[in-house]
Amino acid sequence: MPxxxxxxxxxxxxxxxGLKEAHQADLDIQDQEGVVFKHAWxxxxxxxxxxxxEAPSAEAVRKVHEASGHPADEVYPVPVQA
Amino acid sequence: MPxxxxxxxxxxxxxxxGLKEAHQADLDIQDQEGVVFKHAWxxxxxxxxxxxxEAPSAEAVRKVHEASGHPADEVYPVPVQA
Numbered sequence: 001m002p003x004x005x006x007x008x009x010x011x012x013x014x015x016x017x018g019l020k021e022a023h024q025a026d027l028d029i030q031d032q033e034g035v036v037f038k039h040a041w042x043x044x045x046x047x048x049x050x051x052x053x054e055a056p057s058a059e060a061v062r063k064v065h066e067a068s069g070h071p072a073d074e075v076y077p078v079p080v081q082a
Numbered sequence: 083m084p085x086x087x088x089x090x091x092x093x094x095x096x097x098x099x100g101l102k103e104a105h106q107a108d109l110d111i112q113d114q115e116g117v118v119f120k121h122a123w124x125x126x127x128x129x130x131x132x133x134x135x136e137a138p139s140a141e142a143v144r145k146v147h148e149a150s151g152h153p154a155d156e157v158y159p160v161p162v163q164a
Binding site for chain 1: 085087096097098101102104105106121122123124125126127128130132134158159160161162163164
């Protein structure tokens with residue numbers, strides 16, 4: 001299944017518990033769109049959060065993030081990896 | 083050791099071999115700065131590349147990427163993960 005990197009902006013001050021809670025909200029509903037979120041990284045200072053997922057499409061990733069209450073600002077396919 | 087997400091822009095059309103070669107160039111010299119590059123993801127269409135690493139500092143990540151010939155446009159600490 002294709003993999004995607006998505007980016008959230010404006011998450012300044014995000015805490016470990018806050019990220020865990022947001023990530024769990026995605027996991028709880030990801031089956032609806034056939035998405036598998038694998039990991040999330042956050043920088044509380046810049047307010048940036050990145051999530052890597054396997055998904056049928058970028059739109060599926062967007063739908064899960066929107067439904068769980070934290071829409072992604074950008075979603076990119078990452079077909080090339082090393 | 084702290085982890086960092088770095089971003090490269092303008093890598094349009096990057097191929098699997100191109101990313102593998104660039105990543106290997108980092109791996110070959112990363113010990114000089116005590117950096118451990120773990121994974122890289124690329125989107126040839128947007129030209130964006132992300133690398134995750136363990137490093138003593140963002141400056142150490144920058145130094146390795148510069149010395150291997152592909153400076154990072156942005157380097158962020160990612161102390162919060164899920």
